[in-house]
Amino acid sequence: xxxxLISDEQVEILLSDLLEHYGYDFTGYSKASLKRRxxxxxxxxxxxxxxxxxxxxxxxNVYFKRFVEQITVNVTEMFRDPVFFKTLRDVVLPRLxxxxxxxxxxxxxxxxxxxxxxxxxxxELNLLHKSLIYATDLNPSVLEKAGQGMFQLSYMKQYSENxxxxxxxxxxxxxxxxKYSLAKFNDxxxxxxxxxxxxxxxxxxxxxxxxxxxxxVLIYFDRDLQHKVLELFDDSLEDLGYLALxxxxxxxxxxxxxxxxxxxxxxxxxxxx
Amino acid sequence: xxxxxxxxxxxxxGSLDVLLRVLPAIRPDIKFPVIIVIHRKHGADSLLPExxxxxxxxxxxxxxxxxxxxxxxxxxxxxxxxxLVELNRTFSLDYSEKxxxxxxxxxxxxxxxxxxxxxxxxxxxxxxxxSDGVNGLKTVKEWGGTAIIQNPETAQVAFMPQQAxxxxxxxxxxxxxxxxxxxxxxx
Numbered sequence: 001x002x003x004x005l006i007s008d009e010q011v012e013i014l015l016s017d018l019l020e021h022y023g024y025d026f027t028g029y030s031k032a033s034l035k036r037r038x039x040x041x042x043x044x045x046x047x048x049x050x051x052x053x054x055x056x057x058x059x060x061n062v063y064f065k066r067f068v069e070q071i072t073v074n075v076t077e078m079f080r081d082p083v084f085f086k087t088l089r090d091v092v093l094p095r096l097x098x099x100x101x102x103x104x105x106x107x108x109x110x111x112x113x114x115x116x117x118x119x120x121x122x123x124e125l126n127l128l129h130k131s132l133i134y135a136t137d138l139n140p141s142v143l144e145k146a147g148q149g150m151f152q153l154s155y156m157k158q159y160s161e162n163x164x165x166x167x168x169x170x171x172x173x174x175x176x177x178x179k180y181s182l183a184k185f186n187d188x189x190x191x192x193x194x195x196x197x198x199x200x201x202x203x204x205x206x207x208x209x210x211x212x213x214x215x216x217v218l219i220y221f222d223r224d225l226q227h228k229v230l231e232l233f234d235d236s237l238e239d240l241g242y243l244a245l246x247x248x249x250x251x252x253x254x255x256x257x258x259x260x261x262x263x264x265x266x267x268x269x270x271x272x273x
Numbered sequence: 274x275x276x277x278x279x280x281x282x283x284x285x286x287g288s289l290d291v292l293l294r295v296l297p298a299i300r301p302d303i304k305f306p307v308i309i310v311i312h313r314k315h316g317a318d319s320l321l322p323e324x325x326x327x328x329x330x331x332x333x334x335x336x337x338x339x340x341x342x343x344x345x346x347x348x349x350x351x352x353x354x355x356x357l358v359e360l361n362r363t364f365s366l367d368y369s370e371k372x373x374x375x376x377x378x379x380x381x382x383x384x385x386x387x388x389x390x391x392x393x394x395x396x397x398x399x400x401x402x403x404s405d406g407v408n409g410l411k412t413v414k415e416w417g418g419t420a421i422i423q424n425p426e427t428a429q430v431a432f433m434p435q436q437a438x439x440x441x442x443x444x445x446x447x448x449x450x451x452x453x454x455x456x457x458x459x460x
């Protein structure tokens with residue numbers, strides 16, 4: 001398969017189109033990854049030429065949504081990096097359990113697998129009743145899917161293994177009902193989630209939280225945008241609250257880092273006052 | 274051959290042994306970075322850089338996102354992320370779909386680096402049991418870079434270099450014992 005070539009300049013043109021016509025700003029995204037996604041979609045949809053591609057994105061609202069959904073990465077799983085979830089279970093959430101009410105922001109939640117994982121942890125720690133998970137993403141379509149709480153039944157074996165490695169003691173299948181090829185997660189979990197669109201690039205802080213999770217999102221941003229988003233998180237986090245990032249992400253380079261103390265070996269930092 | 278500005282080595286099953294043999298014989302004062310993309314199980318993360326750093330005087334480290342790519346350093350792609358090279362010669366990580374059932378995928382690193390280093394990129398594909406790396410080598414050739422493979426006849430698993438040999442115009446086919454000398458002459 002020969003890769004169709006879209007030049008860096010053409011990617012820039014598409015990004016300024018998106019900004020001008022839809023207000024979506026991707027100019028702070030890492031270029032290599034973004035370009036790869038754009039080329040992938042261009043080839044997947046068998047677009048005959050760059051002019052058509054551009055025209056479709058500007059004039060076809062349905063295609064524009066597809067474009068944004070496809071150039072952003074929405075790959076996720078339940079209890080990904082089980083050791084991380086074990087630290088949430090054993091250290092972070094029990095400490096937050098002393099609060100009368102727990103507000104958690106899951107930024108870049110994609111199709112919701114992490115939101116349900118966290119809800120399961122809260123349920124097992126007997127904290128779910130006094131918790132709210134605000135799960136946000138810039139793609140409305142992934143949020144719609146997240147809200148349904150239905151995932152491929154075929155993934156459940158892997159998720160169950162992750163769950164057990166994260167310290168889960170229950171029968172993982174007790175959290176969902178199998179419906180044909182899908183696993184529908186219990187409404188009790190869904191009841192403590194609020195799904196809403198939020199664009200980390202352009203939207204502001206909307207609440208104060210005790211825990212913010214944003215895993216494998218910052219890797220797609222350039223350093224300037226990472227700085228900006230980390231400041232947004234800092235503005236949205238209470239003193240003594242926790243910030244959790246992806247395995248390969250860090251706050252070390254950023255201006256907010258002096259206010260934070262890292263927890264053990266995980267990518268979790270606690271805000272000091 | 275033009276000056277080399279980056280060497281990328283991709284491999285899968287049977288490639289670790291090759292690396293462990295070749296790395297000690299590479300001169301530590303080479304003038305380009307060595308970027309290694311090896312398929313392996315998710316979870317055994319820091320082990321590979323550690324293992325390799327015992328075999329060379331060069332610095333060996335896991336490639337970090339936004340990190341500047343420095344000559345004379347050996348970078349290892351972290352497990353379960355794709356490793357991309359940016360135009361400003363830094364790394365990006367990407368957790369998108371697997372490519373050729375692999376993450377990191379050799380194709381992704383070869384392809385993004387091809388556009389950056391163009392004629393000054395050398396890519397070496399080692400032993401392996403799937404066809405990851407083959408499309409990447411094609412892109413490397415399109416941008417004027419150099420495509421090299423391990424001799425399939427002496428590879429533990431011949432499939433990967435064999436596929437490359439069939440589908441890409443390969444510049445050199447090397448036996449393990451000739452690799453270090455070839456690399457040392459690139460500087």
